[in-house]
Amino acid sequence: MKGRSIILDHIGDREAAAVLVDGQLHDLLIDADAPRPGTVYRATADRPVKGQGGMFLKTPDGPAFLRQIKGLSPGQTILVQVSGYAEPGKALPVTQKLLFKSRFAIVTPGALGLNISRSIKNEKERDRLLEIAHDTLNGAETGLILRSSCDGADAEEIADDIANMADLAKRVLADDDEEMAVLAEGDGPHVLAWRDWVAPAEIVTQAGGFETHSVMEALESIRDVRVALSGGASFFVEPTRALVAIDVNTGADVSLAAGIKANLACAKALPRALRLRGLGGQIVLDLAPMPKKDRRTFETALRQSFRADDVETALVGWTPLGHYELQRKRARLPLQEVLG
Template sequence: MKGTTIHLDTFAGRLAAARLRDGLLDDLLIAPDEGTPLLGAIYRATVDRVVKGHGGAMLRLPEGTAYLKGAKGLQPGDSLQVQVTGYAEPGKAVPVTDRPLFKSRFAIATPGKPGFNVSRQIRDDDLRDSLLELAHDTLGPPADVGLILRSAAAEGDPDEIAADIMAMTELAQQVAKDGTRDPQLLVDGTDPHTEAWREWPLPDALYTEPGTFRTNGIDEMIEALRSPRVDLPGDHWISVEPTRALVAVDVNTGADASLAAGLKANIATARALPAALRCRGLGGQIVIDMAPAPKKDRRQIEHALRAAFRADPVDTVLAGWTPLGHFELQRKRERLPLHQILEG
């Protein structure tokens, strides 16, 4: 099927959301194990100890421990609000920030950062002005909670945008009034269905009936992700294999024996890699072992990588080439690796 479709269902007893683009799996969200702190969850945490020399602190949560960078001025026993920013590797603390954000589809409330802003992706000046006017009409003069209107607001209904603004601002103000000291959950993170609504653009078709994964072949697509192999156009393919230290990506030209086989395989890899990493929930250090290609082609390959990851919602830094000719990426760990779910 041509176009984009979104499917909301369950997989292996967990809530799941899948996005297909032209019939191929383009993105996948699956709920983690019960008890795992969800991305975006806000907690009241207690400082266990300050990690000297690292500028961070180990915190106590109701479900375990967390690590906060930039913990200047904190002392053991201090209580503070933190927000989960990613999933921890097995045996490690959950990464958190002490600057929580309250995010919905159209608006983000920013406590302690007053002022109204509009996403830079909205470039139409008249539309930006109308959205700012809507924010002022909804909230009045900027107070202690700021506001960012997201790119989805460009096509949103004004009443829905206003409702989002009020809901996020009121939630931020309510959480700010929390006066407890013991570790506890203040605001839960989003489940895959809510996150799909919040983060994915409107599709050409939406399927929510139970069993949509089975009837549309998505169960088989997810099971196929157990294999590291990703087939590319032109008989090229890549192998995406997570290790404890990093994610290794091996580029193969397959049966293509042409002079430009390496360049074509590397560019195809750049275009396919964001979806391959998204659907597998992989982050951290990514090392790409490129197919053999002349050094003069590196700029073209890097341009293709930057263009591909520019549209990817997961923060990814393109670190560049190594002396051995590999290309390195650093990707935020904001999803639970799929292989952990499938093996669980």
């Protein structure tokens, strides 16, 4: 099957969405029981954590942890937003920097100013978008980012999107109650698919779409720790309690270039492997043997590969033992944890 398709369906009673590119599973979102990123709480400061510059908070969904707590004291009410998923047994990560994000607009109450995605180069289009934004906000004191999806989009749709997000932000910020509460729910997979997967695609919404488009079959394959690469090479993705270990193997290839070929193939396939498995945190790559002179080539390929990935990933660098380390935001729950 050629082209790009977005499948909106359910796995059991869990809402789910998938992107297929030329028949291959490219991205996957499955709802979980944990609080969704983007959820806004009215929380209560509980106790500071000495030496870490943070504070535990009380929320309706359990304890949360907030960094950078200058001016905050125990018992104080505060608005926070879930920024990712918690590690097992740990508090929810939250931030005071609230973002109200939709398909075309991101409203940023704490950061004033109007910004347009740098990917929109055409000056006439940028002027058109500025006019839409100014007319819609009508002097409202809030920050706004217009996303790349605005390029060429219908003016009325953009204006409605801005107005809806600005209104939501206004209602949340106007809240002056003192009790803990959920003020805004994070988006589920179907809304996230509409919001973030904006490239042209066939949209499939019929029940059973995951079966008819072989998404369930692909799910079974990505449960396997082994990821096959070209030329018989492969790498293994093995999550542990502390980190995610990636082991790259050359297979039957015994040529002098086998190591760098396998490592470059791993660099290309790694973002998809982590994305589909929902893996984040510390990631350590045990690469196939290659000369030190090839390290820069590998780093360039890895950087290029992650540039197109939408989950924040820091390429940390080499260890004394020759491993390569990454730090990836926990933007999703591990697939094995969600599906069991």
